[in-house]
Amino acid sequence: MFGNKRYSLGKLIRESRDYHTGWQQAWPDPTPKKHYDVVIIGGGGHGLGTAYYLAKEHGITNVAVIEKGWLGGGNTGRNTTIIRSNYLQPESIALYDHSVKLFETLSEELNYNIMFSSRSVLHLAHTMHDLHEVGRRGHSIWANGVDSELLSPAQVKAKVPTINLNTRFPIMGGLLQRRAGNARHDAVAWGYARAAAELGVDIIQQCAVTGFTVTNNKISAIETTKGNISAGRVGAVVAGHAGVVAGMAGLRLPLESFPLQAFVSEPLKPILDCVVMSGTVHVYASQSDKGELVIGAGSDHYVSYAQRGSFNLVEEIVHPMVELFPFVSRLRMLRQWAGIVDVTIDRSPILSKTPVDNFYVNCGWGTGGFKATPGSANVFAASLAGDDMHPFAKPFSLERFATGAYVDEGAASGVAH
Amino acid sequence: MLHLTCPHCGDRELSEFACRGEAHVVRPQPDCTEEEWGEYLFYRDNPKGFLREQWIHAAGCGAWFYAIRNSATDIAVTSYLPTEPKPDFPDATHVASSSHPYTATVSLGE
């Protein structure tokens, strides 16, 4: 794969010598064909990854990814990049840990540095109830073969010296996953795009899907701003816009779309070498390689597609941050933004066939799907390539909303991330 | 949307209100199927555009009421009480060209 386009130290040295004149475009900009075996709607990490695994693992290369804006311009490029697999239910642990394992080797696999850093993630407990929750979850995770450790307040302080234990709700302990961490979000999208294009996938940007023609309960044409396209199978991987795109096929989904915002501060010297999250005072933070603090918290409580986030939440995010890390009180924020997250009632995703025969959905990742990017893409590709959904995807089908077999992750994703 | 109109108290800051989800969702009969029950509990229109919602003036008079809002721009259009008839959605061009102070950012909502 990649031939002389391969990135390496040798290539970097040669390019430095040649004044960087030899770098090639990372992926082409094709005009859409009339027909594809599979069309993926949505050029975020999950969609691009799906296309990559279809080509790489299933030999299906007549594939297009259709993106209305630019690659990673949705939640993939807007998230706070926390990666972890410490969820409560075995179904979730299987899917999220599959993802963390793929993240560990993704830079090599894609020949693209996604800057995965297993710097560990620490969940704080501030009440007896929190201690019970992290205790129960910690043991469940451990019993499912994934690393998790319970920390005492002294151990929390040793791990994060800048933290204030004596907050309004004093810190009583913590749950630590050492294999967890973060990665560079755009690089995940770009790495998958480049590797997928190399295998023959068409990546079509600035092309919005505007409607479907449904005949005999199958999508016979995908209407786009660059003309009609037909496809054997269609996968919608559009996050916050899942309901809008499903609506074009005459379907409703069991989710709602809310804005979720984040901030980055001015750069600081290294002061925080792991990710800290608190569901109770509701904030989470990590420090980027550039030194900025990356801060996030809760989502807005009403449906919205305006990618701003409401003003009163800004204060709600700043309060607990200053409580936990008093030194940030005079820190300036450089940027604020929001993404539109697709939230289900059990805070678990939807990976499913739909009542329309060749239409599949991968959505409902809500506030926490960046960590799942490689795993979700990998099992969704297998599901689109085969007759049946991948075993890891099966518990996440639409059927659970009728049968009641929810995969409840309310507590594990209690803080929005 | 920094403000919302309570039918009793008038124009108030958004932080006084709590949103209670899509309005006019009709509960099915007790002998409905599991699919119909799941649909009632969890499936929502979730539209990008005008929608009707239930709000409560939580830090005010406590009234429950309905509001019409554009979810693509966050501009609230009108509020009404459950006892009042449903007002129609305005046509989109009317809202986009109104002199609302936040119309300048409309295009940001994609």
Ligand SMILES: Cc1cc2nc3c(=O)[nH]c(=O)nc-3n(C[C@H](O)[C@H](O)[C@H](O)COP(=O)(O)OP(=O)(O)OC[C@H]3O[C@@H](n4cnc5c(N)ncnc54)[C@H](O)[C@@H]3O)c2cc1C
């Ligand atoms: C502020 C914030 C912080 C977050 N923090 C974390 C975190 O720390 N850890 C974590 O695991 N997760 C986090 N998340 C969640 C995570 O970002 C998402 O779950 C994940 O990135 C979703 O990826 P995706 O590829 O499914 O969607 P997206 O990246 O949103 O991609 C969907 C794409 O579909 C395109 N699209 C939509 N409609 C159409 C159409 N009609 N035609 C063509 N294209 C269309 C969009 O333009 C978009 O590019 C956060 C989210 C936000 C907003």
Ligand SMILES: [Zn+2]
């Ligand atoms: Zn009132």
